[in-house]
Amino acid sequence: xxxxxxxxxxxxxxxxxxxxxxxxxxxxxxxxxxxxxxxxxxxxxxxxxxxxxxxxxxxxxxxxxxxxxxxxxxxxxxxxxxxxxxxxxxxxxxxxxxxxxxxxxxxxxxxxxxxxxxxxxxxxxxxxxxxxxxxxxxxxxxxxxxxxxxxxxxxxxxxxxxxxxxxxxxxxxxxxxxxxxxxxxxxxxxxxxxxxxxxxxxxxxxxxxxxxxxxxxxxxxxxxxxxxxxxxxxxxxxxxxxxxxxxxxxxxxxxxxxxxxxxxxxxxxxxxxxxxxxxxxxxxxxxxxxxxxxxxxxxxxxxxxxxxxxxxxxxxxxxxxxxxxxxx
Amino acid sequence: xxxxxxxxxxxxxxxxxxxxxxxxxxxxxxxxxxxxxxxxxxxxxxxxxxxxxxxxxxxxxxxxxxxxxxxxxxxxxxxxxxxxxxxxxxxxxxxxxxxxxxxxxxxxxxxxxxxxxxxxxxxxxxxxxxxxxxxxxxxxxxxxxxxxxxxxxxxxxxxxxxxxxxxxxxxxxxxxxxxxxxxxxxxxxxxxxxxxxxxxxxxxxxxxxxxxxxxxxxxxxxxxxxxxxxxxxxxxxxxxxxxxxxxxxxxxxxxxxxxxxxxxxxxxxxxxxxxxxxxxxxxxxxxxxxxxxxxxxxxxxxxxxxxxxxxxxxxxxxxxxxxxxxxx
Numbered sequence: 144x145x146x147x148x149x150x151x152x153x154x155x156x157x158x159x160x161x162x163x164x165x166x167x168x169x170x171x172x173x174x175x176x177x178x179x180x181x182x183x184x185x186x187x188x189x190x191x192x193x194x195x196x197x198x199x200x201x202x203x204x205x206x207x208x209x210x211x212x213x214x215x216x217x218x219x220x221x222x223x224x225x226x227x228x229x230x231x232x233x234x235x236x237x238x239x240x241x242x243x244x245x246x247x248x249x250x251x252x253x254x255x256x257x258x259x260x261x262x263x264x265x266x267x268x269x270x271x272x273x274x275x276x277x278x279x280x281x282x283x284x285x286x287x288x289x290x291x292x293x294x295x296x297x298x299x300x301x302x303x304x305x306x307x308x309x310x311x312x313x314x315x316x317x318x319x320x321x322x323x324x325x326x327x328x329x330x331x332x333x334x335x336x337x338x339x340x341x342x343x344x345x346x347x348x349x350x351x352x353x354x355x356x357x358x359x360x361x362x363x364x365x366x367x368x369x370x371x372x373x374x375x376x377x378x379x380x381x382x383x384x385x386x387x388x389x390x391x392x393x394x395x396x397x398x399x400x401x402x403x404x405x406x407x408x409x410x411x412x413x414x415x416x417x418x419x420x421x422x423x424x425x426x427x428x429x430x431x432x433x434x435x436x437x438x439x440x441x442x443x444x445x446x447x448x449x450x451x452x453x454x455x456x457x458x459x460x461x462x463x464x465x466x467x468x469x470x471x
Numbered sequence: 472x473x474x475x476x477x478x479x480x481x482x483x484x485x486x487x488x489x490x491x492x493x494x495x496x497x498x499x500x501x502x503x504x505x506x507x508x509x510x511x512x513x514x515x516x517x518x519x520x521x522x523x524x525x526x527x528x529x530x531x532x533x534x535x536x537x538x539x540x541x542x543x544x545x546x547x548x549x550x551x552x553x554x555x556x557x558x559x560x561x562x563x564x565x566x567x568x569x570x571x572x573x574x575x576x577x578x579x580x581x582x583x584x585x586x587x588x589x590x591x592x593x594x595x596x597x598x599x600x601x602x603x604x605x606x607x608x609x610x611x612x613x614x615x616x617x618x619x620x621x622x623x624x625x626x627x628x629x630x631x632x633x634x635x636x637x638x639x640x641x642x643x644x645x646x647x648x649x650x651x652x653x654x655x656x657x658x659x660x661x662x663x664x665x666x667x668x669x670x671x672x673x674x675x676x677x678x679x680x681x682x683x684x685x686x687x688x689x690x691x692x693x694x695x696x697x698x699x700x701x702x703x704x705x706x707x708x709x710x711x712x713x714x715x716x717x718x719x720x721x722x723x724x725x726x727x728x729x730x731x732x733x734x735x736x737x738x739x740x741x742x743x744x745x746x747x748x749x750x751x752x753x754x755x756x757x758x759x760x761x762x763x764x765x766x767x768x769x770x771x772x773x774x775x776x777x778x779x780x781x782x783x784x785x786x787x788x789x790x791x792x793x794x795x796x797x798x799x
Contacts, residue, residue: 234638273714277612283614284605284612284613284614285612285614286611286612286613286614286615287614287615287626287630288714288715289630289633289634290637290714292634292638295630295631295633295634298615298630299627299630299631302615302617302623302626302627302630303623303627305617305623306617306620306623309618310562310620386601386616386618387616
């Protein structure tokens with residue numbers, strides 16, 4: 144199995160590559176080679192039991208997508224995108240990177256022809272949904288109502304993925320990721336950053352700022368769960384998908400207060416006390432429009448799995464990023 | 472008010488222009504000029520009380536969209552598209568005409584800037600929806616699940632319209648038209664052609680072929696209702712739309728048997744006897760995937776109106792196309 148990963152230098156991309164290298168295969172099938180691509184050269188994994196090639200560039204460059212798929216990868220994981228805030232700040236860049244590049248990729252695949260039909264895993268987002276939401280959560284039948292340019296671009300990607308799949312040009316699975324929590328690394332300026340920050344920073348002995356009320360509810364899954372989604376999407380039987388190729392991934396709906404209680408249970412009062420309340424009306428306003436819960440019944444019935452408690456999500460962070468223990 | 476009509480040579484475009492010329496304005500506002508565009512030159516209406524310019528070309532030509540909006544029309548009615556069958560038969564042409572041209576238009580509008588923000592009426596279609604449908608009809612919250620390339624392109628157009636509106640580049644209203652019935656003119660090869668054919672041909676003394684069962688149910692509105700939708704979309708207050716810019720238009724859900732009963736009531740047994748049953752499994756298969764009924768509550772609450780009986784739909788055809796009487 145030959146694999147192409149687009150957006151391989153990002154947090155999810157790096158973890159996916161690490162995991163495939165560790166497993167030596169995907170879904171029990173051995174990997175014969177990987178091509179990693181991003182705007183900055185992804186780091187090639189050490190000790191991979193198969194050849195790994197690394198390229199850097201722009202999917203909008205003439206011939207770039209054609210070059211990337213020329214080796215006819217069996218699996219293409221398309222993670223490349225600019226994030227919500229950037230797509231909102233730079234309208235043209237958002238459409239160029241998040242829409243045109245996706246279409247370039249699909250067109251490059253179609254151009255190969257001759258029965259070539261790779262599995263394409265496309266990362267979408269719950270940002271394809273917008274208020275007003277159904278009271279009991281976003282169902283699998285709920286309308287695509289993005290309220291950002293990023294969400295619009297992802298929704299269009301989903302529609303293209305479905306049509307190219309229906310036409311037989313590729314075999315697509317779109318996965319709408321929950322907010323990924325706990326993100327490792329440094330705090331960032333994303334409006335969603337505090338959801339991870341209030342867990343990660345205290346666990347690392349640092350203070351975190353909470354800009355919203357503890358009643359704020361949101362939809363989460365761990366990085367490890369996200370990698371599980373990608374690998375399952377890469378190998379699942381797509382026949383049961385029919386023509387509805389994109390799926391809302393399972394996740395966990397919790398309030399910020401429940402996040403903090405979980406932190407207290409897992410790491411104790413001292414750690415949980417490192418959260419400083421500093422309400423920020425701007426962040427509150429942005430977050431108020433976000434999905435609070437989903438009902439991902441199709442994805443669950445098709446075998447996608449996420450954490451079922453926030454304690455578990457915190458433990459994943461401690462296991463995967465802190466070597467299994469909270470620093471003294 | 473300056474008006475630009477794209478796709479002005481089609482059946483709906485011609486009727487819209489005729490109506491605006493007759494009214495001398497739109498929604499009570501006088502028209503100061505019209506520009507009509509299509510791939511073949513639209514016929515300029517006789518006796519228009521305002522200047523009418525006519526152009527023919529392709530919206531994909533470099534600079535074409537920029538040229539069309541250079542006069543800063545206040546209202547742009549975008550009807551230009553290739554139909555479902557053609558978009559299915561020619562994948563590239565469908566995306567070029569139905570997607571790229573729409574985006575070219577929106578980009579040309581955005582490029583003007585300086586507060587220019589025309590009302591853009593975009594004709595979408597119930598083809599943005601696909602099976603499986605909710606039992607009681609397609610609600611305003613139902614997912615965009617197109618099962619054709621045409622439906623995909625229209626759904627993407629809706630998403631772009633919403634995002635460009637949200638950003639303040641234009642003031643868009645997307646209207647999802649029912650199947651238009653009774654279409655005037657000659658029989659065509661569209662799979663949906665018989666819905667009009669079984670009414671139009673018998674009324675004109677000719678035999679019509681019915682390829683599906685009389686239990687086949689579908690969603691209809693007259694050409695006159697469609698023009699009403701366009702004019703209402705052109706002048707309505709868009710504030711209540713919020714960020715959900717596309718609306719499923721009202722229509723009438725009837726079976727083919729109910730269509731025939733209405734024909735019998737309106738025009739008598741002799742006329743209704745001109746329908747020959749000739750089941751066609753191919754047509755039956757295509758039609759089986761189509762919407763049977765919608766629940767267009769938002770559009771109704773915003774003042775859009777359609778016929779409430781099929782007798783009325785037949786009478787519209789007789790009044791508008793046959794001078795008010797059925798030929799002996």
